[in-house]
Amino acid sequence: ATSSGTSSVSSKNSSADFDPNAPPACTGLRFSEILSYYTDDAAEQFIELYNSSPESADLSKCKLRYKNKLYPLAASSLFLPSSSYYVYRPAVKLTKNPATENLFEILDANGALVDSLNLPHGQKSGTSYALIGVDYDGSPNWQITYSPTPGQPNVYQEFRTCPTGKIINEAT
DSSP states (O other), rough: EOOOOOOOOOOOOGGOOOOOTTOOOOTTTTEEEOSSSSSSSSOOOEEEEOOOOOSSSEEEGGGETTTTTTEEEEEEEEETTTTEEEOOOOOOOOOSSOOOOEEEEEOOOOOOEEEEEEEEEEETTTOOEEEEEEEESSEEEEEEOOOOOOTOOOOOOOOOOTTTOOOSOTOO
């Protein structure tokens, strides 16, 4: 797993933020997991990306758009190998449990949309919204999970883990 440090905010989307002649460097990046509703500290928040391309992705050529602002994924050249995860720690606080969907987008060096994710209302403290495979029809299966796994394959856990010596529901 590769982690980033904090990143700085760039200006709103403008033509100066992109190079129209740049080769696509982010085409295989996909959102994999996001934790916005932290338990104790905003530093717990993360956005996990997965490189589904057979090529390495130069993250310095990719940007995250959130609430109409652009954030670089890496300040300098940082290559994410194929089939690898990248954990991005945002420099800005994410909305913990949005009242409406929050849109996240990955843009490549020429401003083209690579992937997008709508984070829905319904987040719970200490859970993440994670891609847990695909449904029978081939569409992505996103679930709220009690098992955040930054930088690792996602795990679906429907219920909170019961602390040792405690009983949540005697019937179960």
